[in-house]
Amino acid sequence: MSDNGVQLIEVRKSYGSMEVIHGVNLSIPDGAFVVFVGPSGCGKSTLLRMIAGLEEVTDGEIAIKGRDVTDVDPSQRGIAMVFQSYALYPHMTVRDNLAFGLKMQRTDKAVIDERVAAAAAILKIEQLLDRRPGQLSGGQRQRVAIGRAIVRQPEVFLFDEPLSNLDAELRVSMRVEIARLHRELGNTMIYVTHDQTEAMTLADVIVVLRDGRVEQAGPPRTVYEDPDNAFVAGFIGSPRMNLLDAVWRGNGKVEIAGQVEAAPISGAGLVPGDKVTFGLRPEHLIVGATDGIMARVDVLEYLGGTRYLYCQLTDGQPLIVEYRDGPDVRSGDTITLGCPENRRYIFNESGARIR
Structure with a gap:
């Protein structure tokens, strides 16, 4: 087993007698930006939640940095997750929202202040630190949600359709921000979306899913120009093939x-x-x-x-x-x-x- 990145080995998920993830094998290199893409119900969010530890793995193994985390508590996996909903505490300032997770871990105050300041600088939200979420735009709130993940200094970032609540223009600018963030931080990032344009513009590696199976995985250009089947050919591209x-x-x-x-x-x-x-x-x-x-x-x-x-x-x-x-x-x-x-x-x- 590689000691880098994230590995999924014959990962399966069932709800009762119904299997929804069918023996997925993936090897995600350390520092890669990987996008899970596919139509609604294809299993991309379920797969991401299994990596996060929010869904139990029915069978198979998940490893992060060579460590088997299949049965490890989410807080001990070295991951941080950004959800579709911002999930910010409305009564807290941006500064307190960013710091909350570290305070719960009893992190030293000087370390918390340093990490909050660093995250705010990366995301260009220093001027927002004393505001509350209700005083922010959707894009600003999403930056705060991402900042809350950054301060944890995780080995792997997990994004579950983080831009779907934003309008079209803001989605484009936030895509650029997330791509810049990956370039600056260099962490492994796994990103779920149903939007193949997001997948093509962000990914080092695209994983195309259908009905709980990987149809094809590879660099965006390879998947676009050399599709393995008609489903991938028709799904990747706008307009479609x-x-x-x-x-x-x-x-x-x-x-x-x-x-x-x-x-x-x-x-x-x-x-x-x-x-x-x-x-x-x-x-x-x-x-x-x-x-x-x-x-x-x-x-x-x-x-x-x-x-x-x-x-x-x-x-x-x-x-x-x-x-x-x-x-x-x-x-x-x-x-x-x-x-x-x-x-x-x-x-x-x-x-x-x-x-």
Whole structure:
């Protein structure tokens, strides 16, 4: 067992006869920023709470810095957790909220003052120390909640959807703050979100979960450009990858909406006539290609530097195109779409990637 980071070994969680986490194995390097991402109900928060010790592990082992903490009390695990709700004491000042946990541990007052001052400086909340939570904005309250974790000097920070209560603009600025915080502190951070944009912008490693299982784990660029299955391909990316029904015709060809297109795969395990899924990311589609897939533009979404074309193929399948430069396109137009062969993805009927 490694003496660095966090390790999950065949971790399972059941409620009665219903298993919700299915034998998860993960090795999180020391100092990494890891994001658990997935749809609601995929088990990401349950997994985080098991690492924190707030949920009992049904089977398997959790280790932090090489120490088995599976049955260790949360206060003895060397972790600090930041929740979706700020959970601040409304009658206390910011200073007292930051210091409260250390006071409960009977930490020396000089040490408490030093740590509170250091956390306030890192988060730029020195001017707020004498205010109460009711006098703060949502972003300021979240900074205080993070500061309360910092003063504990944990080995691992755990974040459970900490930005979900903030408005869109504040979420973006707080993402930047959390990324800066990780760079300055260098601690291991495990962050739960359902927002794949947060995952892509914050993570060193993304862990994509579905139904209590890890679908894929790796650096954001790898997960985005080289997805292992159709679920990951469709979940990571905004807008999502176009996943189109197609038929394998053999000899490196697929048929989609009555047209035959090249597929950059050997087709191992496929026989002509097999149903497959043809994956195309919106930003890889080229409008006006001399040869390609025919589509009708239904709706055009103008976002300044980028336009999104919401289209239908001749068989009615929907398809989204990111369109930046070129002649004006209008609703009702028929366009021809090309795509570089190395940007075409093929998945078999069960959703597994065919490479």
